Amino acid sequence: VPALVALERRSRASVLANIVAAARLRDAVILLAEVDALYDDRGELASDHRDALASIPGVVIATTSGRGHVELHRPQLSITMPRMELVDRDRAWTFALQHHGGQPTDAAELAGRYVIGPGAIAEVVGEAQRYAAAAGTPLDRDALEASVGRRLTVRLGTYGTVVHRKALFSELVLPDDVVDTLHDMVAMVRERTKILEQWGYQRHLGISRGVSGLFSGEPGTGKTMAASVVASELGLELVRIDLSAVVSKYVGETEKNLGKIFDEAQDAHAMLLFDEADSLFGKRTELKSAQDRFANLEVNYILQRMETFDGVSVLTTNAEAAIDPALQRRLNFRIRFPEPEPDEREQLWRRLLPPQAGLHEALDFAALADKFDMTGGYIKNAVVRAAVIAARAGRALTADDLWAGAHHEYVEMGKVMPQLAR
Numbered sequence: 538v539p540a541l542v543a544l545e546r547r548s549r550a551s552v553l554a555n556i557v558a559a560a561r562l563r564d565a566v567i568l569l570a571e572v573d574a575l576y577d578d579r580g581e582l583a584s585d586h587r588d589a590l591a592s593i594p595g596v597v598i599a600t601t602s603g604r605g606h607v608e609l610h611r612p613q614l615s616i617t618m619p620r621m622e623l624v625d626r627d628r629a630w631t632f633a634l635q636h637h638g639g640q641p642t643d644a645a646e647l648a649g650r651y652v653i654g655p656g657a658i659a660e661v662v663g664e665a666q667r668y669a670a671a672a673g674t675p676l677d678r679d680a681l682e683a684s685v686g687r688r689l690t691v692r693l694g695t696y697g698t699v700v701h702r703k704a705l706f707s708e709l710v711l712p713d714d715v716v717d718t719l720h721d722m723v724a725m726v727r728e729r730t731k732i733l734e735q736w737g738y739q740r741h742l743g744i745s746r747g748v749s750g751l752f753s754g755e756p757g758t759g760k761t762m763a764a765s766v767v768a769s770e771l772g773l774e775l776v777r778i779d780l781s782a783v784v785s786k787y788v789g790e791t792e793k794n795l796g797k798i799f800d801e802a803q804d805a806h807a808m809l810l811f812d813e814a815d816s817l818f819g820k821r822t823e824l825k826s827a828q829d830r831f832a833n834l835e836v837n838y839i840l841q842r843m844e845t846f847d848g849v850s851v852l853t854t855n856a857e858a859a860i861d862p863a864l865q866r867r868l869n870f871r872i873r874f875p876e877p878e879p880d881e882r883e884q885l886w887r888r889l890l891p892p893q894a895g896l897h898e899a900l901d902f903a904a905l906a907d908k909f910d911m912t913g914g915y916i917k918n919a920v921v922r923a924a925v926i927a928a929r930a931g932r933a934l935t936a937d938d939l940w941a942g943a944h945h946e947y948v949e950m951g952k953v954m955p956q957l958a959r
């Protein structure tokens with residue numbers, strides 16, 4: 538249907554007439570796939586579309602992935618395909634894997650991880666098998682994960698990207714209470730899946746099994762990284778939403794875009810990351826202009842959807858104060874990421890400098906950490922900057938380069954060098 542609607546009006550009518558004639562010749566039923574394309578934003582049918590629908594004789598089958606009712610203006614029977622339960626997904630994965638020469642032993646885990654239907658499962662496994670065959674590699678877990686990721690990327694279009702590089706708990710440098718809370722978040726997701734799906738609570742009580750988090754803190758304190766840790770710990774695909782692409786200047790469009798993202802993520806069982814939500818607030822954190830207030834409406838919409846979302850979602854911000862506290866409370870986890878203390882900064886320097894640099898023995902990390910009060914993100918930049926300085930000079934990295942890199946970042950942060958501040 539979307540392809541048909543895209544045609545010019547006159548050719549549309551003749552194409553449809555041909556289709557109807559062909560169907561009659563073969564005694565076939567017409568299937569209108571993605572019929573929603575006929576309707577406008579308010580769910581109304583334009584009159585020529587209505588006439589076209591009326592002109593199709595006999596039985597018509599229309600499909601939609603939308604959640605609402607579609608009125609075809611002819612006697613109609615609506616069937617809602619139920620969401621597949623864990624056991625059904627398990628069976629679909631087992632079947633598809635057997636069919637394509639994969640390991641059916643992976644089925645249970647895949648079924649728990651991805652809430653997708655049997656058609657999607659068959660497509661994912663088939664595609665993974667073709668890719669693996671072309672690359673001469675086995676149809677293993679990695680091949681299947683990559684295939685799910687590609688499918689999701691295509692469906693999200695320009696709004697989001699699948700984050701492939703995910704960090705581990707062991708790489709985080711954060712106070713124990715913050716790490717503990719992150720572990721709680723992971724545990725809550727695991728337990729909920731078990732309780733709601735295996736014990737049948739979801740069907741019975743209609744509880745949402747979503748788990749949501751608000752990560753706030755200064756730039757570079759590890760918010761984005763922590764979200765990727767949670768995703769990797771849970772074995773979930775992580776989708777980072779580009780809010781600047783989603784936010785439209787047309788009122789109402791943004792919510793439609795966001796709604797689509799939540800639906801896609803729900804289907805793919807992906808974790809959603811609304812990163813740097815403050816890009817919605819403009820520069821200032823206090824809400825002064827009408828535009829800022831408008832932006833806050835969008836954030837409030839995201840927070841509301843997060844509350845009812847059936848998966849894991851995280852919003853990160855530098856400007857926690859700009860978000861309505863009443864809405865904040867409705868999210869399951871609100872985690873404040875503190876700026877690192879000197880000993881944490883020392884650890885960050887140690888970890889972020891690659892071991893191959895060969896400087897770990899010689900370097901006074903404590904002195905660097907002591908001198909430069911900066912977050913992990915800036916330390917990472919400083920390490921990269923130092924490598925650039927060394928590469929340009931055509932020699933190996935030295936301790937001086939790290940000091941110089943740190944200095945550059947410090948100035949760019951808008952801070953004054955400690956010894957100059959006197």
Ligand SMILES: Nc1ncnc2c1ncn2[C@@H]1O[C@H](COP(=O)(O)OP(=O)(O)OP(=O)(O)O)[C@@H](O)[C@H]1O
Pocket residue numbers: 708709710711754755756757758759760761762763813853854855885889912913914915917
């Ligand atoms: N607490 C931390 N532990 C370990 N590494 C960190 C930490 N914080 C920052 N880093 C390093 O700095 C990089 C940038 O951090 P990250 O993007 O997670 O910060 P952020 O809080 O999301 O910042 P922003 O508010 O600017 O988006 C990380 O990829 C990581 O290498």
Ligand SMILES: [Mg+2]
Pocket residue numbers: 760761762812813853
């Ligand atoms: Mg970030």
